[in-house]
Amino acid sequence: xxxxxxxxxxxxxxxxxxxxxxxxxxxxxxxxxxxxxxxxxxxxxxxxxxxxxxxxxxxxxxxxxxxxxxxxxxxxxxxxxxxxxxxxxxxxxxxxxxxxxxxxxxxxxxxxxxxxxxxxxxxxxxxxxxxxxxxxxxxxxxxxxxxxxxxxxxxxxxxxxxxxxxxx
Amino acid sequence: xxxxxxxxxxxxxxxxxxxxxxxxxxxxxxxxxxxxxxxxxxxxxxxxxxxxxxxxxxxxxxxxxxxxxxxxxxxxxxxxxxxxxxxxxxxxxxxxxxxxxxxxxxxxxxxxxxxxxxxxxxxxxxxxxxxxxxxxxxxxxxxxxxxxxxxxxxxxxxxxxxxxxxxxxxxxxxxxxxxxxxxxxxxxxxxxxxxxxxxxxxxxxxxxxxxxxxxxxxxxxxxxxxxxxxxxxxxxxxxxxxxxxxxxxxxxxxxxxxxxxxxxxxxxxxxxxxxxxxxxxxxxxxxxxxxxxxxx
Ligand SMILES: Cc1cc2nc3c(=O)[nH]c(=O)nc-3n(C[C@H](O)[C@H](O)[C@H](O)COP(=O)(O)OP(=O)(O)OC[C@H]3O[C@@H](n4cnc5c(N)ncnc54)[C@H](O)[C@@H]3O)c2cc1C
Numbered sequence: 280x281x282x283x284x285x286x287x288x289x290x291x292x293x294x295x296x297x298x299x300x301x302x303x304x305x306x307x308x309x310x311x312x313x314x315x316x317x318x319x320x321x322x323x324x325x326x327x328x329x330x331x332x333x334x335x336x337x338x339x340x341x342x343x344x345x346x347x348x349x350x351x352x353x354x355x356x357x358x359x360x361x362x363x364x365x366x367x368x369x370x371x372x373x374x375x376x377x378x379x380x381x382x383x384x385x386x387x388x389x390x391x392x393x394x395x396x397x398x399x400x401x402x403x404x405x406x407x408x409x410x411x412x413x414x415x416x417x418x419x420x421x422x423x424x425x426x427x428x429x430x431x432x433x434x435x436x437x438x439x440x441x442x443x444x445x446x447x
Numbered sequence: 448x449x450x451x452x453x454x455x456x457x458x459x460x461x462x463x464x465x466x467x468x469x470x471x472x473x474x475x476x477x478x479x480x481x482x483x484x485x486x487x488x489x490x491x492x493x494x495x496x497x498x499x500x501x502x503x504x505x506x507x508x509x510x511x512x513x514x515x516x517x518x519x520x521x522x523x524x525x526x527x528x529x530x531x532x533x534x535x536x537x538x539x540x541x542x543x544x545x546x547x548x549x550x551x552x553x554x555x556x557x558x559x560x561x562x563x564x565x566x567x568x569x570x571x572x573x574x575x576x577x578x579x580x581x582x583x584x585x586x587x588x589x590x591x592x593x594x595x596x597x598x599x600x601x602x603x604x605x606x607x608x609x610x611x612x613x614x615x616x617x618x619x620x621x622x623x624x625x626x627x628x629x630x631x632x633x634x635x636x637x638x639x640x641x642x643x644x645x646x647x648x649x650x651x652x653x654x655x656x657x658x659x660x661x662x663x664x665x666x667x668x669x670x671x672x673x674x675x676x677x678x679x680x681x682x683x684x685x686x687x688x689x690x691x692x693x694x695x696x697x698x699x700x701x702x703x704x705x706x707x708x709x710x711x712x713x714x715x716x717x718x719x720x721x722x723x724x725x726x727x728x729x730x731x732x733x734x735x736x737x738x739x740x741x742x743x
Contacts, residue, residue: 306461307493307500328494330487330559331643342533342561348490349562350483352461353505396557417642418556 290355294318295364301351310349311335314361322362322391333419336392337361343399345418362391365398374398376445377436378429385424393419397433405440407433460502467511467592467621473504475594478616480504484529485562487555488571512566512621515540522627528566528620536560544585544625546632546651550577553634556642566620569605572612575646575667579606581634583664583672584651587625593618606671630656631738635730647718648727650706652682652734654742659687663734668710668727675709675731678702682735686742695739703732 292299294314304313314323314337324334328347335346338360365372371379374397384390393416400407400415407415412433421429439445462480464470474480480502483489492498506512512529515538524540532551535541541548554560554568554577568578569589582602589605591598594617602623605613614620631654638644649666661682663675684690685698707728712720 305500306503309490309494329491330555333556333558336558339562343558344562345487345558347494348486348559350461350486350490350493350503350505353463353483353486353503353507355463399557414642415557418558 290352292318292351292354292359293357294320294359295361304351306352308351310337310339310346310351310354310359312347313351314346314359320361320363324388324391326388330418331420332389332392333396334389334392336395336419338395338399343396362395365395372398373439374401374432374436377432377439380445381428381432381435383424383428383432389419389421389424393421393429397436400433401437401440406437461505462503463505464509467509470504470506470509470619471592471594471617474617474619477502477504482506482570482619484564484567484570485531487559487563488567506566506619507564514622517543517627519543519627524625524627525622526565526625527622528569529564530566531562531564532560533557535565543627544581544632546634546653547578547581547585547625549634550581550636550649550651553577553636553641559643565623569602569620569623570612570614572606572608572610573645574609574670574672575649577634577636577646577649577666579672580649580664580666581632581651582623582625583674584653584662585625585628585632586662587623589623590621591615591618592621597621599624603672603674609670628653628655628657630654631742633734633737635734637726637730645717648712648723648730650727650730650734652731652738654682654686654738656742659683661686661735663706663731665706665710665727665731668712668723670711673710675706678705678709678731681705682738685735686739699732699736702735703728706731 289302299318301313301317304317311325314320326332326334330345330348336343337346340358374394378384396419404411412430462473483503483505484507507529512527514527516525517540524543532554535551568576587602589600589602600613634651636649637647646667648668651664653662661679663679665673681702707724710724712723714720
């Protein structure tokens with residue numbers, strides 16, 4: 280049994296492959312709040328704080344969730360991966376490159392959540408049909424780019440994974 | 448939004464027991480503690496200051512609450528309370544309770560289905576909860592556990608009002624048992640888009656060939672999930688009676704009329720009561736129409 284007491288008790292999270300000490304978060308804080316404001320991972324965006332927009336999407340034990348709906352202090356002992364953890368040490372991931380290639384980024388606020396969701400989709404389903412893409416991204420709201428270019432980016436990243444050559 | 452200093456309560460604590468007994472002991476010691484599973488309902492309330500911080504017992508990782516069992520000879524599916532919608536959909540249980548799978552697949556988005564649980568949907572007990580009409584139509588049984596023991600409650604008795612359940616202090620939902628039906632079952636819902644909607648109204652229809660019964664359960668059209676016995680008897684006549692095929696269209700219309708007459712919806716920001724009453728009759732009729740065509 281693990282226990283976290285009091286408004287500012289310490290707890291430890293496993294984030295992007297490393298143990299991270301959380302020293303000054305409140306026990307009621309969301310994982311979004313802790314990742315962003317305490318552990319300095321700004322790819323985790325906070326917008327709606329009610330699970331509607333997907334900007335704060337992270338992988339929790341390999342499963343895509345909204346970090347705003349995870350109680351941070353309950354995530355001890357679990358494997359947390361943010362977009363920072365999906366980005367190679369040098370360069371960009373194939374999904375990130377595909378978003379650039381297809382112009383799927385406008386204001387950029389929803390982009391980290393979308394890219395995290397696309398990594399999750401392509402890892403589960405390397406060759407998704409359009410209906411799969413729509414269902415997988417239904418929880419990520421974009422209000423300026425629109426979804427056409429995002430869907431194109433998913434198809435492009437899937438094509439690269441099938442071995443089709445990158446064009447740039 | 449979020450936390451400010453005024454919200455902080457020094458007694459907030461988070462306990463993550465690794466067994467059901469430990470969780471029940473923790474709750475017995477502190478009956479005011481909040482049970483946390485996937486967090487998809489509770490965290491919204493916490494983030495928006497609608498739930499005051501309190502000690503939390505986190506049950507989402509307890510192995511005894513995460514089991515999915517399919518017993519084909521005893522003809523039931525059992526889902527542990529902490530089973531997520533996604534885990535259920537990926538399991539063989541989904542094909543044994545197809546209407547429940549249809550409902551689970553309409554919940555929120557992938558992110559919500561990956562975190563949200565059956566126990567949380569039951570305990571929240573929203574009249575719009577998508578699994579609830581299906582569980583009612585399937586005559587599911589809710590298992591409750593406390594340090595004092597276990598009890599089993601029909602889901603219709605578990606729901607006592609809007610957001611009010613039969614859960615007692617110190618008690619948690621341990622799981623839900625769903626009969627495997629020989630017949631037909633389906634779920635339908637009305638909302639403004641395919642994903643991420645709270646139902647304007649929803650409905651489940653179960654046709655049980657074994658006892659020649661039909662059960663219609665409707666959500667978001669009353670304080671709890673509502674059955675419609677008078678509509679059900681029309682459906683049973685249509686599917687199992689000696690009615691001529693020419694009577695089919697009239698029976699469908701009569702079924703729709705009786706389904707609409709059985710509800711007591713309210714006006715709110717999602718819909719008017721009038722539209723709900725109309726729409727729930729329409730989806731009920733479509734379900735019966737599909738059942739009559741698809742039943743082998
Ligand atoms: C963006 C969004 C979309 C949603 N869409 C839908 C939808 O389409 N359809 C739908 O039905 N719901 C929807 N919901 C609501 C929610 O996802 C479901 O009700 C879900 O089943 C809640 O489960 P949970 O494990 O996340 O509950 P939690 O948030 O962990 O808990 C919810 C409540 O249940 C209690 N509880 C949880 N588990 C137990 C237990 N085992 N025993 C006793 N009490 C328990 C908690 O104390 C709390 O009061 C949505 C929520 C969000 C944020």
